Amino acid sequence: MVAQTDEAPAPANSEPPAVVECERLTKVYRKRLAARSRSVCALREVSLSVRRGQIVGLIGPNGAGKSTLLNLIAGLIVPTEGTITVCGHPARSVKARDGLGYMPEHPAFLGGYSARATLRYHGALLGLPGDALAAEVDKSIQQLQMQDFVDRPCADFSQGMKQRLALGIAMMHDPQILLLDEPSNGLDPVGIIQLRDLLTQLGEAGTAIIISSHRLGELERLTSDYLFMHHGRIVPWTGRTTPGQEGCLRVGLLSGGNEIARTLLPASRVVEASETELLLAVSDPAEVADLVAELARGGARITRVIPQTADIEEVFMRLCQEGT
């Protein structure tokens, strides 16, 4: 769990230090020259804490406040209320930006610059000296497999090439926190797999990563830390299990499924039953071994056991419906 709507959890001593801390963030966009009723509250009293090495998936329907939250952490906009610290410094300060890498949803580059020139340009803006700059540029090209198009002008780039280059720019100088807005947009399947591996490596190396994405399946493979946002709030899931922890167990049998369900199992456990298959409710993965052993002792001839966890899409839909 990474976030609470009202109070951030107190860090335990063994936990890595927080890289991003937001307290009661509220952001109201006011339309200029418009009546007060035209104000839009994009974020309401959001508190969260992201620690070193943590990969956080930011998900929610359109207009939920995901981009606003990313923009606030990146220092692109100023909160109406609340405070943000990035790497221990107030967001928008030069020191906070020193540890920050940001990749926007729609990366844009100078059309006449090549990928190499663009990387060199951004490296220079980061203050890297000559030798370190050249090494950093080469590292980015290797890491993101940009060799094929590194000397072509950015004006000719496909969306996938732009995404790779933008990611390379965000990752230069090994930031402590990476903010990624839809990073897999336009990437081919190989690119998506490479991106996932790369982000996993970065997370293991201690980089905190916040990813806003609508590709729930991709996020699910990368992390189990999610922030569900809806109507400018983080939707709380206190008392519930996180995606992947609740669900069912599908048990295949040679025969006698209905009889076993009636005699061996309580009715609350059985979701569906047929002669060759049982669908059993499981609230904790630790129950699975005991349940299978009990069925085997009762004479069930088991052919297969398949855990069916609630995936992120189901939880997302449920939370959205509850939020509405």
Add this chain to the structure above:
Amino acid sequence: MRIWELMKETLWRREYLWIVHVIWLACYGGFWWLLVPDPEEFGNFLFLWGGVLLPLALSAGIMGDDIASGRICVLVTKPFWSGKLYLYRLLGLSLQGAVHFALAGVLVLVLHVITGKSTMAGVGRWLLSAWLLFNTFAALSTSLSVVVKRAHNSLLLFVATLTLAVVAGMLLHSLQGHVLEPLVTGFFRYPFPPLELLHHLGKGDYTKETLTVGGWQVATSVACVAHSVLLTAVYAGMGILLLTRREFLSQRE
């Protein structure tokens, strides 16, 4: 490295900017070659063509392009004071202007030597005043670009300059001999781009004049240069203030 990349970017951010320089230089050469102007005629042409129109052409969308494309969102997350983004780009424009006017000087010198036409007297003064005017317009245009999307800053500044010139001309003409004339003249002369003062500087009107400032005798030409540099700094300061306080949305605008 950072300052050089940001200065260099002002020339390479659009692919046609070097062509603008070439066209402008060709116009100076053509004007000198074909019309055989006296130094003041050439100075007037250089002053308006290079001092007013060149900075507008070079600074079109200098910030607005980045704001419209969303590129600014990555630039302002870099670990340096955002004001430097403005400052170094303005320095880049100023450097382009300096090289441009130096090349213009070399060009007319070569033409003068080859053809033996006209005279070079006073051309250096005109080049200096054109460059000073270039800087004030570049600063004003860059500041406008912080709040105006895409390349509309240049068009807006061009229209505003024309309008202001017409309004000032009409107003001062109608106030000739009136008690308010010095006040209105001062209003138009000092806070706006110093077209009139730098034009006098280029013509050499201030060569032998001096001003008394706080008991000190100051050459009028020096005061005129100082005023133009101060105005450039004020226009740039306003732009930096706007840029560092502005919020940027990550969506393309």
